[in-house]
Amino acid sequence: MARPAPETHGEILAAAARRFGVTGYKGTSLQDIAREVGCSKATVLYHFANKEALLGELMAPAIAVLEALDERIAGHTGADLQRVAADGFVDLAVRFRREIALLGGEFPDLLQQPAFAHIQQISERLIDAFAGHSDRPAARIAAFVVLAGIAEACAEFVDFPDEELRPALLAVAHRALEPTT
Template sequence: MTRVAPETHDEILAAAGRRFAQTGYRGTSLQDIARDVGCSKAAVLYHFANKEAILTGLMDRPIGQLRELDERIAATSSPAEAQRVAANGFVDLAVRFRREIALLRGEFPDLLQQPAFSYIQHVPERLVSAFAGHSDRPAARIAALVVLAGIAETCGEFVDIPDAQLRSALLALVHRALEPVN
């Protein structure tokens, strides 16, 4: 049964998040989201101009936090501090926004081309550099990339693990995998 009154912004975002996680961004239509909310496609379009605007709404907070982390890393005074800030900050982001990260799985490279994601197009390279302690050594950069990608790719799988426990496990992994910076 379709409700007559337009649904709220948050209900649409929640339904879109669930749907994107199940069928992917590309595999989800505005009609799918409307059906999940129990409203018309027009009601969804009343709140959001298009599907990209819904994705932007879902990712506003994570992108804002990623921007803040990028600025904190840029303000560090040493490679060791950059590595520590990047590791702690990225793990915190991954734990806090694991559901949002999971819904992007497999589609992230394509989604980076959308205007809403323009800021973060170069952040992954800066994170790899910070995780590697700004080292040019291939082993350090490889370890940094594998750790970052692994956290981003798998964090959404652990929605049933308490935040503190997941954070602790991820930081232990990061410390074992990355070369310490002197």
């Protein structure tokens, strides 16, 4: 049996990203991806154990940056914590906005998959950082809205230039977050 061409791996990833963006993760089958690439489902499974592994590889760079941000915010407190968290998350969301867009409204369901379960804890720590470790409901609500709003805005404005999107998101985030005392 001839080995698949080396470029097939990348072609499968690109096709999966396109299909997930159009029909969603749940609405896309491995057969759909294979058809778009022009290969068999067996070829897709040669490169990826399953659809979850495909999504995992697509999201791996963004997850690595999110994990690094989680480590970075651990050493900060107060207003510095809020600034580092907001700046870091905006940078991440702008850089990976195409990945955010392809997940669309399926993000809560994807967090149930074992490969993504730790992202829920990181999200909770980000909300805590955005709230400046405050237990006040208003601070926590603002933190949640800002975090979700940044992600949604990046998905919506996927074609905006970085140099316009980033400062706009930062301005909104810094205005919306309650200062810590």
